[in-house]
Amino acid sequence: MTTTYDFEDTPSNYDDVQRQGGQDAVYDPNFVPDSVKSFVVHMYRHIREKNVYEIHQMCETSFQTLSERLFKDTPWPSVEAIAPYVDNDHVFCLLYREMWFRHLYARLSPTLKQRIDSYDNYCSLFQVVLHGVVNMQLPNQWLWDMVDEFVYQFQSFCQYRAKMKNKTEQEIALLKQNDKAWNVYGVLNFLQALVEKSTIIQILEQEKEGLEQFTATDGYDYSGGSNVLKVLGYFSMVGLLRVHCLLGDYHTGLKWLQPIDITQQGVYISVIGCHIATIYHYGFANLMLRRYVDAVSEFNKILLYIYKTKQYHQKSPQYEQLLKKNEQMYALLAVCLSLCPQTKLVDESVNSQLREKYGEKMMRMQRCDDEEFGIYDELFSYACPKFITPSAPSFEEPLVNYNQDAYRLQLKMFLYEVKQQQLLSGVRTFLKVYSSISLAKLANYMEVDEPTLRTILLTYKHKTHSVGSDGKVISNADIDFYINNDMIYVVESKPAKRYGDFFLRQIAKLEGVMNDMDRIKLE
């Protein structure tokens, strides 16, 4: 489970040998407690019977309970040990191993060998799915967890690999031998292959014309087929958005997300972790692309959604992660609103939470002094994704740690942008007070000469008017102006409330409720 995004991977406290078992008195990979026996037998049966509800319960509840009780700081029994209880079913073993490694990453520190083995397992699992021979129905939660974990382990590996300084000789030798493991090409190509083979993009297109059913069934196949490839393909689009953000390629990341319309209901909402990951990365990418209004709208919606629904997820294993992302998005929202103040885009409940957490910091960020950089730096560093360096390390030079390089580059670029916008808050203060003012007078108040003022005003216009993905210019400015030769005329814009979307959603929802009620049979 991807519960921690700590920047430094917690260093391994245990010797490699102990972890592998056999010599450690505490962990015996071949010992299978009765509860585990029962667990795998039931899970195997539910999968064969396509009982999605039961599979979901076992993943979310039973697995967690057993982990908590028996495997708090050891791995689960090895796949070889449980295989006899499930007819040595090849696919079930791949699925079991997927959970096995996920548990390992969550509770312990994986060794290099384990990282490599986990990659091999994902390769095998995805190959099976891509060959189209799978006819299972698995819960969306599990399918999302697979993609999410796959990307998380890739990110973790890049971080691990970039810390060359204290690597042992065996580790270096193993790294050199296994250059294919968690190779960036491999990871990206798998995600792309899942998107393509599932034809999910075409399915979503055809759904708009009423020729396909996907969203309506939450991706499940009610005609005897399998949902696995389609849904993995769907979630892989979010996976690709995420990987591209980690690389710093925000434009392409957003392109991968395009087939999913985030203003509407979709399968991405069916799993809270997916919903949050989608909006978090969408918002972050738009922030880096200077499309602040888009970022603010989406952050607002998701933060409101979390505020209203988080109580229902308290028992879920994803709860901690949910809370962390919530906090990070408040930080990003604070940053966006400091760079691009908006009055009516944020809901009251979100706004009050925002004021509580970052009210003072936002005030300081909006002042045009050098102290503000520290705060922008702090919030960005807290909330940003864990950027990676995708290239293979150099083994020749004196071995160095370069795991922070990618993050430092993105931070530098971001602060560079903030610096360019530094003077804008000063202009805004004056624009708020005057309905019109001569250039000469304003230049005097701002203690600059007229030509400099002209450049500042042009900067304001440029920075507050972003270019959308369709190439059209959109104004983000809450306070705007135009110049007639030597006079500045101030314009206060009134953002319109979007009732249309709201009504559409409510109409669809009510219809759903009425249909549900019709289906109820009273005794």
Next chain:
Amino acid sequence: MESPKEQSSYTVEQLVAVNPFNPEILPDLENYVNEQVTSQTYSLDANLCLLRLYQFEPERMNTHIVARILVKALMAMPAPDFSLCLFLIPERVVTHLLSLSLIRCTGEDSWSCFELCLQQMEEQFKTLIVLSHYLETGRFQQFWDEAAKNPHILEAVPGFEQAIQAYASHLLSLSYQKVPRSVLAEAVNMDGASLDKFIEHQVANSGWIVAKEDGSIVLPQNEFNHPELKKNTGENVSLEHIARIFPILG
């Protein structure tokens, strides 16, 4: 029948769409950059794809090509393409390339060779970043001054001057209803007869008007310099979205 040039760009765009995570297309993408320069076309997606491949395999990075990509990105302003490209160029790479030139520059005048490599590499990127900074902050005078000091970078890419002049006109159109001639002159780096010609061309094709009293330019009306023209876009709901509830309404 497509001309050979059209055919190859069609293929490259397809490659980027269908097979972007493939190191073998790197030479095609590099050629495509050169093609964009000579034929005055532009493809952000293809260039980002190439920069990503350089990120995956830094030893294959060609700084010359990267510099050309950055110039093309500058020409795309006001779009943020220049920043998008910079996000993908790791600092470590520049250091790495420095050590490579250390290896390549051997022999008698290895030091001067190395210094030259260093200068060329650093200068190219540094100058482009400075130029971008001036454009981002509306400082056209400083931009043109700096550009004049580096003719080799910019003359190598045809259409550069016109692209920046177009950006300047765009920015002025967002900000001014009426702009003094001197401000325009500074922004597009023209004066006298050539400026007159430029203005004439804009009058004929872009709706500019020259005010007779003082020679200032009246820029075409748009929603950014004429607030009353701002459309109330808030209430537009696309037909696509409405169509989804037709079954309910029907």
